[in-house]
Amino acid sequence: MTTTLTGELPTATVPERPLLELINISKEFDVRSGGRRATLSAVTSVSLQVKEGRTLGIVGESGCGKSTLARVIVGLHPATGGEMIFDNRQIATRGRRPRDVVEQMQMVFQDPSSALNPRATVGESIAFPLRVRGASPKTISERVTRVINDVGLPTSYADSYPHQLSGGQRQRVNIARALALQPKLVVLDEAVSALDKSIQAQVLNLLTDLQRDYRLTYVFISHDLNVVEYVSDDVAVMYLGQVVERSPAADLYRTPLHPYTQLLLSSIPALDPGQRTVADHDPGAGRDTEIPSPIDPPSGCRFRTRCPFAGPVCAELAPAPVEAEPDHLVACHAYGEHRDSLPRLPSSVPIPLPRKDPE
Numbered sequence: 001m002t003t004t005l006t007g008e009l010p011t012a013t014v015p016e017r018p019l020l021e022l023i024n025i026s027k028e029f030d031v032r033s034g035g036r037r038a039t040l041s042a043v044t045s046v047s048l049q050v051k052e053g054r055t056l057g058i059v060g061e062s063g064c065g066k067s068t069l070a071r072v073i074v075g076l077h078p079a080t081g082g083e084m085i086f087d088n089r090q091i092a093t094r095g096r097r098p099r100d101v102v103e104q105m106q107m108v109f110q111d112p113s114s115a116l117n118p119r120a121t122v123g124e125s126i127a128f129p130l131r132v133r134g135a136s137p138k139t140i141s142e143r144v145t146r147v148i149n150d151v152g153l154p155t156s157y158a159d160s161y162p163h164q165l166s167g168g169q170r171q172r173v174n175i176a177r178a179l180a181l182q183p184k185l186v187v188l189d190e191a192v193s194a195l196d197k198s199i200q201a202q203v204l205n206l207l208t209d210l211q212r213d214y215r216l217t218y219v220f221i222s223h224d225l226n227v228v229e230y231v232s233d234d235v236a237v238m239y240l241g242q243v244v245e246r247s248p249a250a251d252l253y254r255t256p257l258h259p260y261t262q263l264l265l266s267s268i269p270a271l272d273p274g275q276r277t278v279a280d281h282d283p284g285a286g287r288d289t290e291i292p293s294p295i296d297p298p299s300g301c302r303f304r305t306r307c308p309f310a311g312p313v314c315a316e317l318a319p320a321p322v323e324a325e326p327d328h329l330v331a332c333h334a335y336g337e338h339r340d341s342l343p344r345l346p347s348s349v350p351i352p353l354p355r356k357d358p359e
Contacts, residue, residue, distance in 0.1 A: 018085075019052040019217045020073070020185060025082035025093070027065075027072050031295065038295045042068040044241040045082070047321075050185070055211070055218040057232030057249065059225060059264065063291060065241040066221045070189045073219065074107045087184065103133065106178035110190035112170035116162040122148070123158030126177045133181060147176040150213070152206060168199035172206070179214060187219045192227060204231055225268050229253050237261045240302040241294055243321075247328035257330040259307045301333065309334060311342045 027043040071077040079093035151172040237245040245258040304310040324335040
């Protein structure tokens with residue numbers, strides 16, 4: 001039976017309604033370490049909300065579990081534990097999902113080349129999910145033409161092959177393919193990190209326009225803190241498989257609370273060579289600089305081996321997230337019931353000082 005897909009955009013979103021809720025999501029892998037079987041905890045008890053029509057940025061160092069979490073969200077990896085609610089429906093975190101849920105959650109990958117079939121034209125790649133859906137040839141033709149134009153490419157590119165396009169153009173094709181089924185949620189896993197800076201800016205502006213025009217909700221994963229600040233409404237900071245801080249983007253960049261977040265933000269270089277940074281502390285002074293292994297994470301707080309403010313309680317107990325400020329959650333004993341036993345954390349990271357104009 002042929003299913004007819006309408007050309008209408010989704011209905012207007014309801015502000016502040018959670019489109020996606022993750023409740024204690026965990027993902028473990030069985031690996032071999034030193035000739036023995038071991039368990040790698042890639043994601044551990046992650047709870048997040050993604051509000052409809054907004055962008056949740058997820059940041060952290062390489063290996064912190066960002067991409068694994070993205071694949072769990074869209075169903076490419078089954079979760080080891082936890083629950084997921086999408087559009088007010090509880091969906092399976094293991095096993096097959098309903099087709100309509102799969103269609104409403106799309107993903108854009110980091111490498112624009114490997115994500116496309118080199119033997120398929122641009123038009124064929126975009127049309128494939130529509131054919132699987134059972135759309136009519138007319139609907140497929142109209143939709144392919146529309147999304148190609150919406151991502152800023154000429155219609156004639158439908159007959160081109162991936163090797164004939166630049167990296168930025170290939171990523172636009174990947175975005176167009178993700179939009180073909182008119183999803184509600186798009187997960188962008190390092191979607192601009194492989195592009196030149198000038199092309200990054202163009203693609204980021206394109207994503208902003210598409211979010212408005214298609215009424216999309218984004219989960220935006222990146223290690224580039226400047227990019228995350230630019231596109232995100234809310235930001236979650238991950239470390240070694242756990243979320244250590246979550247808040248609106250403006251609050252997190254203005255007043256980071258967790259020592260790891262402070263460490264990350266202090267590493268952002270000033271764009272203006274005339275700027276300099278001044279700090280009253282070194283976030284990593286006297287501590288380990290290597291990230292512990294997720295196969296054998298530290299006891300208690302996983303960041304304690306790198307934290308200059310860690311105390312005995314940090315080795316004994318894992319900190320629970322607390323609302324240190326309105327809508328600003330942080331998993332650190334310095335803000336919980338054990339705060340009196342720890343050194344006082346600085347209130348901010350190194351602040352770039354503006355260049356003084358010559359008198």
